[in-house]
Amino acid sequence: MVRDTFVGSDGICDVLDPIQEQKATGLFQPQTHLYGQMFNYLNSMSLMCAAQLGIPDIIHNHGRPVTLPELVSALHIPPNKTSCMHRLMRMLVHSGFFATTEAVTGGGGGGGGGGEAYVLTPPSQLLVKDNTNCLSPFLSLINPAFVTPWHSLGDWFRGSEPTAFQQAYGMAFWDYNTQNPELNSLFNAAMACDSQMMNFVIKDSKPIFEGLDSIVDVGGGTGSLARIISETFPHMNCTVLEIPQVVSSLEGTENLKYVGGDMFQHIPSADAVILKLIFHGWSDEDCVKILKKCKEAISSKGKGGKVIIVDVVINEKKDEHELTETKLLFDMLMMVVAAGKERSVEEWERLFLEAGFSHYKITSLFGLRSLIEVSSLMRNGTPQHTAHATSNVGSQIVLL
Numbered sequence: 001m002v003r004d005t006f007v008g009s010d011g012i013c014d015v016l017d018p019i020q021e022q023k024a025t026g027l028f029q030p031q032t033h034l035y036g037q038m039f040n041y042l043n044s045m046s047l048m049c050a051a052q053l054g055i056p057d058i059i060h061n062h063g064r065p066v067t068l069p070e071l072v073s074a075l076h077i078p079p080n081k082t083s084c085m086h087r088l089m090r091m092l093v094h095s096g097f098f099a100t101t102e103a104v105t106g107g108g109g110g111g112g113g114g115g116e117a118y119v120l121t122p123p124s125q126l127l128v129k130d131n132t133n134c135l136s137p138f139l140s141l142i143n144p145a146f147v148t149p150w151h152s153l154g155d156w157f158r159g160s161e162p163t164a165f166q167q168a169y170g171m172a173f174w175d176y177n178t179q180n181p182e183l184n185s186l187f188n189a190a191m192a193c194d195s196q197m198m199n200f201v202i203k204d205s206k207p208i209f210e211g212l213d214s215i216v217d218v219g220g221g222t223g224s225l226a227r228i229i230s231e232t233f234p235h236m237n238c239t240v241l242e243i244p245q246v247v248s249s250l251e252g253t254e255n256l257k258y259v260g261g262d263m264f265q266h267i268p269s270a271d272a273v274i275l276k277l278i279f280h281g282w283s284d285e286d287c288v289k290i291l292k293k294c295k296e297a298i299s300s301k302g303k304g305g306k307v308i309i310v311d312v313v314i315n316e317k318k319d320e321h322e323l324t325e326t327k328l329l330f331d332m333l334m335m336v337v338a339a340g341k342e343r344s345v346e347e348w349e350r351l352f353l354e355a356g357f358s359h360y361k362i363t364s365l366f367g368l369r370s371l372i373e374v375s376s377l378m379r380n381g382t383p384q385h386t387a388h389a390t391s392n393v394g395s396q397i398v399l400l
Helices: 018-038 041-053 055-062 068-075 079-094 136-142 144-158 164-169 173-179 181-196 198-204 224-232 284-299 321-337 345-354
Strands: 005-007 013-015 098-102 116-120 214-218 237-242 256-260 272-276 306-314 359-364 369-375 388-392 395-399
Touching: 041 055, 041 079, 041 136, 055 068, 055 116, 068 079, 068 116, 079 098, 136 144, 136 181, 144 164, 144 321, 164 173, 164 321, 173 181, 181 198, 181 224, 198 224, 214 224, 214 284, 224 237, 224 256, 224 272, 272 284, 284 306, 284 345, 306 321, 345 359
Parallel strands: 214 237, 214 272, 237 256, 272 306
Antiparallel strands: 005 013, 098 116, 306 369, 359 369, 359 395, 388 395
8 A cells, every 4th residue: 555655855754645646556556466466376386395395294293383493404404594494484374385373482302492483274284295185296287397388378379289288399288298207107196196185075975876886987097086985885896997008007906996998989887987187188079078988888787877077167156266266277277288178067068968968966075176977867768858957055956
């Protein structure tokens, strides 16, 4: 905010003219917003730095709030960079990744002595390696391979390549990922840690899996989600369908097996097919192809079956601002990297209809994702098509 007074060159404190104040405010507030957005990427870089240094683990293992000298000592960084570490932590505290509290005095170890100390917050607790739901590997999506295409986004809009990623590297992301084992490993680890969060969802959504004897996790990576399902439902036969390079060396269990293949060519038959964060990486045309293969897989057993989708559903009118912003950021990421998109309810419905399904139910989960059940209602072996819609708490049921 512009101050009411200022000190002139003659040392006299003058009152700013109201018109000038209004004009200045109208300029400087937008400038602050503009600069804040321009440099917002530094939040991501600072967070990645903290994870690389292991700061969340140091604070977690310390057993009490960590002072700046204790943190510098634990990190084994040169003392002359203490002030720089303070600035990094100040930024991350402001961003909500850490918090400050009064240091614990005494307690041995030579630390403490009062003053300020750092503690974890819920977001940084998700970066602690001992945490079952550790999301540190997901930070690999800040890898230069993902960031570089953004520098030529304007050129991409004027060009003919399907994605900015392909313009930057001369090939589609999935091909590039396959040809770069290190990136492929980082990507699979990121997807695996994200799937681990599904542990809560599966246990709270048991009715969705009732009556199922078999399920195929399409594009299931190294099998994190399928493993959760197989352990929660020991009677269920679980299959992970993934490209051969990912699953060729993986070993299954009594009710979990891995199959190398291509979801565009064939999906093994099962009572249900589950796809987590698959559709947002593909165009509408490709999504319809995948859905049709899913329909073949669940129809071959004669039970009708269903497709279970865990993905983003954009709802700008109902979602809070931060949730919508994060979903839109994912949408931009999909546009740049994979020619995919995050979809609204209406866009999801068009896909289901075109693929030949007659029923879907969307249930909002915790956080970004929704759980979508898709099926074709059967009566005497014939699909039933009706037009009806009802709404429940956190869910929407639509019969097409």
